[in-house]
Amino acid sequence: MLGASTALGGLLAGCSPAETSVASDSPNLSEGQYSFEIAPDPVPEDKIVETVEADVVIVGAGLAGTFAAVAAAEEGASVVVLQKSSQPVTHGIGFCVFDAGVQRANGNVYDLKVWTQYFTEESYGYGNQPYIESIIYNSGRAIDMLMKYAEQKGESFGTVMATPNSTMCVFDCPEVTNGYSRVPNMVNKLVSVAEELGAEYRYSTPAVQLETEEGRVVAVIAKSGSEYIRAKASKGVILATGDIGNDPEMVAKYAPFCQGLPNTYMPQDNTGDGHKMALWIGARMFKGPFSQAIHYDPSPLPEGDAPFSGSPYLAVNALGIRYQNEDLDYPVIANLNCQQPGNLRWQIIDKTFTEYWSDFGTRMARDHGFEFTTNEEALETCLENGAILKAESLDELAANMGFEGKAKDTLFATIKRYNELCDAGVDEDFGKNPEYLVKTAVKEPPFYSIKRSAAPLALLDGVYATEKMEAYDTEMSVIPGLYVTGNVAHGMFNVDYTLDPGGISCGRALSSGYIAGKAVVNALPDYKSYYQDVAGESTAVNPGVQMVMEY
Ligand SMILES: Cc1cc2nc3c(=O)[nH]c(=O)nc-3n(C[C@H](O)[C@H](O)[C@H](O)COP(=O)(O)OP(=O)(O)OC[C@H]3O[C@@H](n4cnc5c(N)ncnc54)[C@H](O)[C@@H]3O)c2cc1C
Known part of the structure; x- marks a missing residue:
């Protein structure tokens, strides 16, 4: 249950922090503060038993983190990925992207200016236009990167299938057993690519803190068993830890409508760890309410899924x-x-x-x-x-x-x-x-x-970011060395996440991962001129819903 699993979360439920006496009862909290808002003490040096060094440290082996790992590693960067679970974890059936090669091959032509305007308006002023533009313009390149490896490796790797006259794509490979295994399988395949490119994966190693030197993020401290490691990043750290949905206090503060609702994502790793680490070093967090995706499918009920959830009975x-x-x-x-x-x-x-x-x-x-x-x-x-x-x-x-x-x-x-x-x-x-x-x-x-x-699938909001996915501080200056991707970032959506077109949650995650992975090693192409060269800008596909329902 969102917002129901800790004593503090339970006590705060239904009232703002300022209205509760709980905060002031705790020695660690000032009036009106949640515990996650207080930066923890640094991990003692004698608890840090190992130091690893890389150009890029990525926190989270989900959708955004995996695209980031391949994007940076294929540029020759050394990459370390810290993952909370014992394996990569993500979710999703389909994703919405624009102007990928597989879409062009279908005859789909997208006017990316129109789409940028559309999402900017659809966000009702919560979104950030340069950020939205970058997500849209780079999404096709992210899929082109994936397809480059798919073509090299042959049928067993799998492929991206684009829907004609649509922005929706799905990944297909022999391991896909149902709709919900599509995006996870795509990530598994890309993790193998990242490893072949030299990326080092550290599983069951949740990141807990960022370290800075003169304002620049230089390392991540992560837990490994009962001890800690330090992962030093000479070029930058990419936060890709997914959303806040399984942290009751964060849900209470940023997504109160979702308090007490069941959720459908397992394992329950997404506890806003990246958001917290960024907050503790002065990142600017969207004050909420966070964009929410509340759906019927998959069903949170023990009876399991039943089709017709949106049918007019x-x-x-x-x-x-x-x-x-x-x-x-x-x-x-x-x-x-x-x-x-x-x-x-x-x-x-x-x-x-x-x-x-x-x-x-x-x-x-x-x-x-x-x-x-x-x-x-x-x-x-x-x-x-x-x-x-x-x-x-x-x-x-x-x-x-x-x-x-x-x-x-x-x-x-x-x-x-x-x-x-x-x-x-x-x-x-x-x-x-x-x-x-x-x-x-x-x-x-x-x-x-x-x-x-009904249950939230994801909460799609967080830290303000530039078009290169660099994190902003509270003064809207870039925090050197820190990138935020996927659901760690703010900038794309209205309070309610749009399903028109469907799949933009995964689409944003993979595009933002690609952008951050390239930007951190200074290899992000001039995406606007690339688009003009390839596709021209005369033909618009009108924005419209692109749903794929599979059970
Ligand atoms: C059942 C389900 C179906 C969905 N279907 C769709 C769909 O069809 N289309 C769509 O667009 N969206 C869909 N979504 C939403 C979509 O899955 C997410 O928005 C998307 O995966 C977000 O990507 P991300 O990289 O930000 O986070 P994730 O893919 O969730 O990855 C975050 C990763 O970070 C790791 N992590 C967390 N904390 C730490 C830490 N401290 N240290 C290290 N690692 C950490 C997690 O283990 C996880 O692997 C669905 C969601 C669910 C739950």
Whole structure:
């Protein structure tokens, strides 16, 4: 649970630090401070048992850190990667990039100026235009770098597949078993490339502090067993430690809407370590609220995933109350879900389920012409594991949902009212599209119920950064020797992360890693002139949602 696993986090939940007496009760905290805001004492010298030296030290072997490692190592830099877990860890199905060779080969042409404007506006003033521009312009180069090694190594390595007229790409290789294993496999393959290029990986070695000399970041202190190592970086340190989602205090301060919500990322390494280390040496942190990606898929419920999370079936909360037009955008219904009692939502469907299901999909998918595929096999699996419950009567439906007494009465009244609206063909209560209203009446058995709970996938915010991913200090001066990538950085998104186009979270992470890896060794090309040479700027692909749904 986000925000629920420490005593302090639990006590602070629901009130700002200034409103609590907890902070002042602790000898380490001033009034209104969270414990993570206090820089720890330096690790004693006698606890540091080893020193390693490299041009570049990268903290985190996830998506951004791995692209950074290859980008720097292929320039001949010596690279050390410190990783918290015993192996690389990241997440993701697909990623959004612009103007990669594999996309050009598909005939896709992107007007990167249009996309830069689009994301700048979409960020509602929270984003930083030079940063956004750099992420977009370099994303294709990052994928070109990956494809260079894919082509050298042949089919067993895997390849990037670009969707025609889209910004969405996915990685495919023999080890991919389902959608969620795509980005992790891409990272595993790239880690092997980084190692061949000479990068040294230190696993189970979480970074804990940065060291500076005359304002420049020169080393990282990392824990190794019960002792510590010092990793010295002559050119720079790249923080790629992912987001803050598993640090309850940081969630309380920067993403209070996500407090108490379940989360879906395992193992739970992403505790904002890079954010904290940067903060302790004076980096400028976005004051929040951090950009949040709250989704239904993958499901945080023990029953597992069930398709149709964004489909416009009748939905009620745990009180049996219909509270929305069910045909709103996917992130909108997920955010609304979080505000219902117990973060619970039930979709209710009747025997017409399989007759109409391929007409639906999410509204986003329909708006942008994406086909929504369904299959009987997925339904059978969900019925077996309890993610979808089947009933022969409304009483059994209510019993399956655990609804009794008032909640059951309310549920039945809601279904009756909904069917009246369906018969009239007009949703006077919430204005749902009539086409989906009439196809979702709940009249004849068998009835189906699907329990939903929404959960953050990532919190996509942090330290202010330049277009080279250099970290800013509180005066907006660059901190020499420090780079922030992926979800350690601020600068791209609105408070709510956009799914239009989908995959930009992974897209930003891999592009920012590539940029930092090149910039730290002074090898970042003039990306604007490169784009003009290669693609021209006359043809625009209009920004639109590019969702890939795989189960
Ligand atoms: C289930 C799931 C599905 C998702 N699907 C998509 C998708 O399809 N498309 C999309 O765009 N986004 C998706 N996301 C979001 C996306 O995965 C993240 O935004 C992206 O991986 C961020 O990359 P990153 O490099 O910043 O962090 P990560 O890839 O999370 O990497 C951070 C790494 O840092 C390591 N680390 C942490 N602390 C330390 C430390 N102190 N020392 C050393 N190492 C440390 C961690 O172990 C981890 O390996 C998904 C997220 C989840 C959870």
